[in-house]
Amino acid sequence: MNAWFSQHRAALASAFRRLWSTPLNTLLSLLVIGIALTLPAFGYVALDNLRDLGRNASGVQQISLFMSLEASKKDVGEIENRLRQAANGKWRFVPKEEALKRMQASEGMAEIVASLPRNPLPDAFVVEPSNTEPEALEILRKEIAGWPKVAHVQLDSAWVKRFDAFLRLGKLALWMLAGLFGAGLVAVTFNTIRLQVMAQSAEIEVARMIGATDAFIRRPFYYFGALQGALGGLAAAALVLGALRLLAGPVGELAALYGGSFGLKLPGALEVLALTAVGAFLGWLGAQLSVSLSLRKFD
Incomplete structure (x- = not known):
């Protein structure tokens, strides 16, 4: 050796x-x-x-989930439970009050928001899945769209x-x-x-x-x-x-x-x-x- x-x-x-x-x-x-x-x-x-x-990049490979306007806190809680089971990644809840404040803080929107009789924005979730393949994102989007009290699911699948x-x-x-x-x-x-x-x-x-x-x-x-x-x-x-x-x-x-x-x-x-x-x-x-x-x- x-x-x-x-x-x-x-x-x-x-x-x-x-x-x-x-x-x-x-x-x-x-x-x-x-x-x-x-x-x-x-x-x-x-x-x-x-x-x-x-x-x-902003909004890229994210799924935005918008609740219906009549959704209650119980409905929001059910969506949170479903996200914990279905989305292997990060997600955050955006209450409609926070969304309204952000809109009000935007330039030129304060007077418009003040003239509204009520908050027109829904509660929302922003989901960032760990699997960002286009096919996986589209499957998750379709699954979320079928959940109760979900009014709209946004994903720029074409860009992805x-x-x-x-x-x-x-x-x-x-x-x-x-x-x-x-x-x-x-x-x-x-x-x-x-x-x-x-x-x-x-x-x-x-x-x-x-x-x-x-x-x-x-x-x-x-x-x-x-x-x-x-x-x-x-x-x-x-x-x-x-x-x-x-x-x-x-x-x-x-x-x-x-x-x-x-x-x-x-x-x-x-x-x-x-x-x-x-x-x-x-x-x-x-x-x-x-x-x-x-x-x-x-x-």
């Missing part, structure tokens, strides 16, 4: 030395890999922020469906983009490793002559590819974080102009780790393909 660890440690150290021996080539390779991973990673973060923006379709289209485009740039990353690693194998052909032939196994010969190249891909993934994470920090201020100012508040969500440690792991895997895959093809001439 100690010998196995020693061999892998030596292979990893060899990969580090190869990266450090050609700093300019290493920097250019990491820049290419980082850019290749940055575009799909930035697209993923952008879609994630767009999803949060859609959920936080359009928004969901846009997100699904964005995810599909993102997967296609990630596949293309992932193939490009594999190609970059493939070519880099092939050049290294050609440059060290004499050393490989000597190692074969003295009995070195294929695993021993291949291992440093595998580590080199994985290490290069992992560092490229870290570079991509740094580029994404830098871009988001530059955009955070303008995005916040734009949201404020529309009377809202929104802050870009930065990728966390798990996202950075996943991007690094993806880069390492693609680098290892490119090295594996390159070494397997390049070493055939030594057979």
